[in-house]
């Protein structure tokens with residue numbers, strides 16, 4: 001089962017992706033994905049569309065979400081797989097988590113205006129598919145469109161990350177709450193792209209993994225679009241050390257921006273327990 005082309009992490013226009021859920025399903029299927037999940041940020045509004053599109057293609061599907069969490073001053077992302085998208089506690093928790101996004105976006109635009117970049121709030125909004133989910137990615141697209149930067153990665157380097165103009169501190173969900181919402185909705189919590197966090201110390205990373213597990217987190221996203229092969233090896237070892245299952249997902253956002261396409265990932269190391277082995281009963285056919 002390790003040699004399954006599962007892609008359990010991507011984004012649609014319901015959050016900060018550029019493709020509709022139906023187009024993503026078609027792309028996943030065309031790329032040979034054998035088990036798929038759409039995991040929009042802080043939002044399950046695309047789940048029924050994604051599941052219906054997957055079913056029409058004969059593509060096995062897991063409902064998913066990616067929750068923004070603040071852990072000891074750092075933003076981390078928790079993917080939930082196999083969730084019931086209609087679970088009331090989850091739906092309410094996600095609504096509360098995305099609640100401050102518009103205020104944050106206005107504050108980001110003010111900071112950008114102070115360094116001479118005007119109209120960023122309205123500009124970013126033009127890229128937004130879901131008015132409740134204005135994200136840094138939408139600002140990045142606006143700054144590329146206006147020629148301030150040549151690609152979205154440059155925007156994040158120069159503007160939207162800690163210490164740069166355009167970065168606004170934000171309080172997301174708590175780790176324990178996010179894991180509980182996912183579990184109570186029948187799903188499994190996965191720590192997303194673990195190599196992407198700027199832990200201040202190695203101890204901070206151990207604390208994250210230990211607390212994640214203590215709250216009921218069960219898997220680590222070992223293989224993901226932004227992990228190098230060295231990072232994949234390191235997090236495979238950490239998954240084994242912490243007794244966590246392993247997930248695999250491209251984190252695909254857009255044909256123009258994502259360096260890893262749907263389904264185009266290395267397979268999981270055969271020593272690992274694939275998260276889908278724990279989720280067979282949650283797969284929609």
Ligand code: AMP
Nearest residue numbers: 016041068134135136137152153156157
């Ligand atoms: P937000 O939830 O509004 O803080 O936006 C976070 C999103 O920004 C992530 O989900 C990515 O899609 C995108 N992002 C974060 N860092 C980078 C980066 N260095 N380069 C490109 N996109 C990034």
Ligand code: MN
Nearest residue numbers: 011016137253
């Ligand atoms: Mn994103």
Ligand code: MN
Nearest residue numbers: 066077192193
């Ligand atoms: Mn993420």
Ligand code: MN
Nearest residue numbers: 009011066251
């Ligand atoms: Mn993501």
